[in-house]
Structure formats: C-alpha cells, structure tokens
Amino acid sequence: MDLPPPPRPVPRSRLYEQVADQISLWIRENELQPGDRLPPERELAQRLGVSRATLSQALVALEVIGAVVVRHGDGTVLTERARTGPVIEAIRAHADRLPEIIDARDALESKLAALAASRRTEDDLVAIRAALTAMERDIAAGGRGVDADEAFHGAVTAAARSSLLAQMMATIQGLIRETRLESLSQPGRPKDSLAGHRKIADAIEAGDALAAAAAMHEHVMLVSDVALLRETK
CATH class of the missing domain: 1.10.10.10 (Winged helix-like DNA-binding domain superfamily/Winged helix DNA-binding domain)
Structure with a gap:
C-alpha cells in the first residue's frame, strides 16, 4: 500500500x-x-x-x-x-494572493493607460493632474499619498472610457488597495510612485498610447516590489 x-x-x-x-x-x-x-x-x-x-x-x-x-x-x-483573533493566517493569505493581484493589475492598468492616451479629454487631464498635485502635497507633509494614489489611477481608468474594464478594476479594487498600502509604506516609495505617475500622465497628455502602456507597466512592476513577497521567496 x-x-x-x-x-x-x-x-x-x-x-x-x-x-x-x-x-x-x-x-x-x-x-x-x-x-x-x-x-x-x-x-x-x-x-x-x-x-x-x-x-x-x-x-x-x-x-x-x-x-x-x-x-x-x-x-x-x-x-x-x-x-477578530490571530492575524498571522490573514497576513499569509494576503502574501499568497499578491502575485495574482499584480498580474491582474498589470494587464488591466497597462491597457487602461493606453486607452486613456487615445480617449482622454481636457477634463480627464485636469483630474489626473489634480491627483498628482494632491499626492505631492501629502508626501511633502509627511504622508504616504495613499488616497491621492488611488485617485490618480481612478482618473486614468475614467479617461479610458471602457465600462467593462472599469467594472473589472472595481472588482479587484479592495485587493489593489492592499498592495497600495504595502508598497507606499516602504521607505522612499511614495516619491518613486509619484515619479511614475508623472511619467504616465505625460504620455497620456501627449496622446502616446504605447508610451502610456509602457510607463504604467513600469510603474506597476516598481510598486509591486514589496517586502512581503521578497520575504516569502
């Protein structure tokens, strides 16, 4: 047997x-x-x-x-x-699902950035730049820029004019916020994230879909380098 x-x-x-x-x-x-x-x-x-x-x-x-x-x-x-009780299991469950969240976010947001570059309006650009300004101010005041980071990605999603992709983003928004909190809590990461946002915004404003998608991919890969994943390898 x-x-x-x-x-x-x-x-x-x-x-x-x-x-x-x-x-x-x-x-x-x-x-x-x-x-x-x-x-x-x-x-x-x-x-x-x-x-x-x-x-x-x-x-x-x-x-x-x-x-x-x-x-x-x-x-x-x-x-x-x-x-609610011991937290180690919840922390490990979060770490286990991080790679899938990152993959989904990269696929969705890179496409959204490309569409935003092709479809954005002046109002969209105002919203994107306002989120950048809010994040810059929060970081300068000692914060992490979490809410402004979320607002920036929301503005890019709105500029893409894709209701189905927006619904998909809404479905994983809570999971994305987990990765956002983990990433922006690392030393130096808020300023690096803000620089990535500016690069994405510039490409969208220029109407360069390829550059916008590449900048978003680069940004997602940067912010996805989190301590929880490095320590589980």
Whole structure:
C-alpha cells in the first residue's frame, strides 16, 4: 500500500508576523475598541523589544488586513476587525494572493493607460493632474499619498472610457488597495510612485498610447516590489 506524501513543513513565523500577532493579542486582552489608538511607535517598539523597522512592518501588515488604519498626524487607530483573533493566517493569505493581484493589475492598468492616451479629454487631464498635485502635497507633509494614489489611477481608468474594464478594476479594487498600502509604506516609495505617475500622465497628455502602456507597466512592476513577497521567496 502506497503511503500518502508527508505533510508540508510548518512555515516559520517571521518576526513582524509574531509582532503583529502579539499586538492583536494585546488589543483583545485589554478590550480595546474600534477608534482607540495604539501607543506611539517608539513606545510600542520599546514595550515589545523590537526595532522600529520591525514594528513598522507589523503595523503595515495589520493595516493591509484591515485591523488598523494609520493616519498621518493621528497615529494608528483600531478598526472593527482589530479584535477578530490571530492575524498571522490573514497576513499569509494576503502574501499568497499578491502575485495574482499584480498580474491582474498589470494587464488591466497597462491597457487602461493606453486607452486613456487615445480617449482622454481636457477634463480627464485636469483630474489626473489634480491627483498628482494632491499626492505631492501629502508626501511633502509627511504622508504616504495613499488616497491621492488611488485617485490618480481612478482618473486614468475614467479617461479610458471602457465600462467593462472599469467594472473589472472595481472588482479587484479592495485587493489593489492592499498592495497600495504595502508598497507606499516602504521607505522612499511614495516619491518613486509619484515619479511614475508623472511619467504616465505625460504620455497620456501627449496622446502616446504605447508610451502610456509602457510607463504604467513600469510603474506597476516598481510598486509591486514589496517586502512581503521578497520575504516569502
């Protein structure tokens, strides 16, 4: 009788996963509620005995799975999902689906950028440039530019004038926001992302469909280089 294959090895928890799990446990034990704030990062890192970099990565992971919201100037605020239990499984599920999200985003948004270059109106260009300005201001003020980043890609999608592609983008919008949060939380990434946006906007304004698609592909590949994927290889 042939024996079944042996079970897979139990994956080792990375340090930031353990820290995120410990924070989740602390939230439940202290009966913190949605809207409550976590201690400042420096204090929390000292309490946990980890570096600020590790804590920052743990907080990003918690934000990606919807347990907290990180607000510039307002700290880390708990959401309704902050008390749902251990978080390591949710963090790993996010990491597992990242490659597929990236593939879908590249295919859809590269095509949308090309169509936008061919179909954009002056109003579309105003919306695209307004999103760039908002992102630049947010980054200059110390933020990550998350909402303006989303507005930029939404403006490009609107300029493409494709209702079916827009519906497809709407279907995966929540998944894309996960990757956006993960990407823009990395050091230097907001400014790099803004530069990519400008290149896309210039090509769309010039009506160069090929250049717009190439610039969007380059941008998606850049922002898809995230720590969660590098650490799972």
